[in-house]
Amino acid sequence: MTATRTASVTPSERAELVAAVIDGLSTRTLNGFAEESRQDGESLKDAFDRYEIDYAWHVLGCDRTRDAALAALERQLQRPVSAEQQACLSDILQSAAAAQPSDLLMSFDNDLSEQLAGLLAPWFEGQALPASTAP
DSSP states (O other): OOOOOOSOOOHHHHHHHHHHHHHTOOOEEHHHHHHHHHHTTOOHHHHHHHHTEEEHHHHHHSHHHHHHHHHHHHHHHTSOOOHHHHHHHHHHHHHHHHTSOTTEEEESSSSHHHHHHHHHHHHHTTOOOOGGGOO
16 A cells, blocks of 8 residues: 655655646647637637637636646545645646746646646655656
């Protein structure tokens, strides 16, 4: 049986977790999204509304994303997430948000919450970080 870790992370582990989140994001530039909208024959406003698009820094930093990630993490762990683990998740999301260029967009309708759960659940259970995040 693997011991459950606390949410305390070393600076190196934190950097790896943030990098893994950022590497898995599906983002587009504002100009790229506008061009896609034009090619689809719809206004930028209609496209924004239909895809629930916002700036990546906002999507990552908002309560909606954090709550969805917490729910996904609890499903994967099959138990409630501790306050310390919630703080860790919030820190990872805020750090990823702060690293986003101001013109990158992303959708709320993506698998970010499941990606975060897949990344953090094994780590919270005391396992090593996924190999893909190793330097």
